[in-house]
Amino acid sequence: MTTRTSEMEHETHVNGRSSIGTVKAAITDRMPSNLDDAGDAMSDAVRAVRTSVAGAPDENVLLAASLAAGMSIGLLVGGAPRLLAAGTLAAAVALGATLLGRRPGATRRPGASAA
Numbered sequence: 348m349t350t351r352t353s354e355m356e357h358e359t360h361v362n363g364r365s366s367i368g369t370v371k372a373a374i375t376d377r378m379p380s381n382l383d384d385a386g387d388a389m390s391d392a393v394r395a396v397r398t399s400v401a402g403a404p405d406e407n408v409l410l411a412a413s414l415a416a417g418m419s420i421g422l423l424v425g426g427a428p429r430l431l432a433a434g435t436l437a438a439a440v441a442l443g444a445t446l447l448g449r450r451p452g453a454t455r456r457p458g459a460s461a462a
Contacts, residue, residue: 400445408446415439 400408416439422432
């Protein structure tokens, strides 16, 4: 009985390896096309966000920036991975920069003459 059990374990181990190899080959074959599709989808998403932010009122952009900043602080305090918190902080900074760029005279320094 011990011999039969060890034969079954050996067969399962060999079959497990071959199925893992098959899965690995399938993933490797599909990876380039999946990455290309993800890149295209990301470009479309960025374009859609830029379009929607450009047409949004200042109050909505301010609300979105505040929400993103609050989420970032909450994630940092809550112990979430720093990469996730940095992503939300980057969104807050981008929205804040968009909002600052909309204000008239945003590029002038305080106290500088307009002429």
